[in-house]
Amino acid sequence: MSTTPIDAKLDLVLKRELAVPVDLVWRGLTEPELVKQWFCPKPWQTTECRIDLRPGGEFYTNMQGPNGEVHAGASCFLEIVPQERLVWTTSLLPGYRPKSPLSADSGSCENIAFTCVITLKVIEGGTEYVAHVMHSTPDQMKAHQEMGFHEGWGTTITQLEELLKQEKA
Amino acid sequence: MSTTPIDAKLDLVLKRELAVPVDLVWRGLTEPELVKQWFCPKPWQTTECRIDLRPGGEFYTNMQGPNGEVHAGASCFLEIVPQERLVWTTSLLPGYRPKSPLSADSGSCENIAFTCVITLKVIEGGTEYVAHVMHSTPDQMKAHQEMGFHEGWGTTITQLEELLKQEKA
Numbered sequence: 001m002s003t004t005p006i007d008a009k010l011d012l013v014l015k016r017e018l019a020v021p022v023d024l025v026w027r028g029l030t031e032p033e034l035v036k037q038w039f040c041p042k043p044w045q046t047t048e049c050r051i052d053l054r055p056g057g058e059f060y061t062n063m064q065g066p067n068g069e070v071h072a073g074a075s076c077f078l079e080i081v082p083q084e085r086l087v088w089t090t091s092l093l094p095g096y097r098p099k100s101p102l103s104a105d106s107g108s109c110e111n112i113a114f115t116c117v118i119t120l121k122v123i124e125g126g127t128e129y130v131a132h133v134m135h136s137t138p139d140q141m142k143a144h145q146e147m148g149f150h151e152g153w154g155t156t157i158t159q160l161e162e163l164l165k166q167e168k169a
Numbered sequence: 170m171s172t173t174p175i176d177a178k179l180d181l182v183l184k185r186e187l188a189v190p191v192d193l194v195w196r197g198l199t200e201p202e203l204v205k206q207w208f209c210p211k212p213w214q215t216t217e218c219r220i221d222l223r224p225g226g227e228f229y230t231n232m233q234g235p236n237g238e239v240h241a242g243a244s245c246f247l248e249i250v251p252q253e254r255l256v257w258t259t260s261l262l263p264g265y266r267p268k269s270p271l272s273a274d275s276g277s278c279e280n281i282a283f284t285c286v287i288t289l290k291v292i293e294g295g296t297e298y299v300a301h302v303m304h305s306t307p308d309q310m311k312a313h314q315e316m317g318f319h320e321g322w323g324t325t326i327t328q329l330e331e332l333l334k335q336e337k338a
Contacts, residue, residue, distance in 0.1 A: 004225070004264030055224065055248055056173070056256075078247065078265055079224055087225075091260045091267040095173030096247055098260040098282040098305040113267040136267040 019126040020164040038159035058094035089115040188295040189333040207328035227263035258284040
């Protein structure tokens with residue numbers, strides 16, 4: 001396991017306390033049928049999700065917007081420590097193959113390369129969730145930020161928490 | 170562990186039988202003081218090498234040519250199975266951070282993104298060494314091939330074998 005320090009010029013971080021036990025949060029992050037219910041901000045929908053939960057394994061999602069927009073793509077899992085740590089990157093395809101060089105246009109989310117390190121910690125009353133999202137350049141980080149990183153991911157994490165509270169009930 | 174099938178349009182493969190025991194081959198691949206002695210074809214020299222042998226760890230080499238050329242850079246280890254399998258990629262920096270987008274000029278080796286999967290197997294009289302080198306596009310693969318992949322890597326593996334025979338003696 002390798003812990004990378006946060007670089008304020010290159011990284012985005014989302015930290016939340018979820019009123020849900022850590023085993024349930026882990027399930028929400030790694031079971032395709034659950035991921036499909038919270039992974040993009042409504043009214044967008046995750047219509048497909050495939051998860052091969054091992055280093056080098058596939059993390060595929062197909063997201064569809066209310067006007068027929070489609071964002072689909074496969075990322076690659078790097079580290080899996082159940083209930084503690086989940087790492088995946090959009091820089092590699094499943095099986096660790098490098099993804100094609102990005103186009104100069106970074107206005108679309110397919111053109112933003114990032115690695116996401118999710119860390120979970122048991123706290124009083126639930127689970128602390130931290131997403132540390134690393135980019136290659138300040139421009140890539142800013143593009144991701146301006147695309148609505150905090151609002152979008154924040155919304156989806158709220159959706160995750162609501163979903164898991166129902167699962168728990 | 171994830172085994173990626175070879176794609177002839179995207180991948181380069183080098184397979185060799187080395188007359189050296191597998192534990193020694195593993196040391197040759199992972200100990201900086203040994204790597205420095207064989208990692209680039211002479212008269213080039215590897216003047217620095219740092220290896221942090223864990224997923225997400227650093228694989229840094231500084232290679233210098235006879236006319237003062239310098240190729241230096243850090244890659245990222247992905248999988249380490251002692252004496253069996255070693256995976257690293259130039260698409261990520263240590264700590265899994267995506268590397269900056271490549272420039273359009275793919276004529277320099279810094280501009281070739283690849284993931285290398287080295288597999289070792291004990292055979293009669295020594296060790297089978299297979300390097301499976303994956304690229305993102307046929308152009309990237311061809312650029313690597315035309316840069317002299319087979320000659321260059323072939324030469325270095327011969328250098329590795331010669332070095333390890335001396336270590337063994």
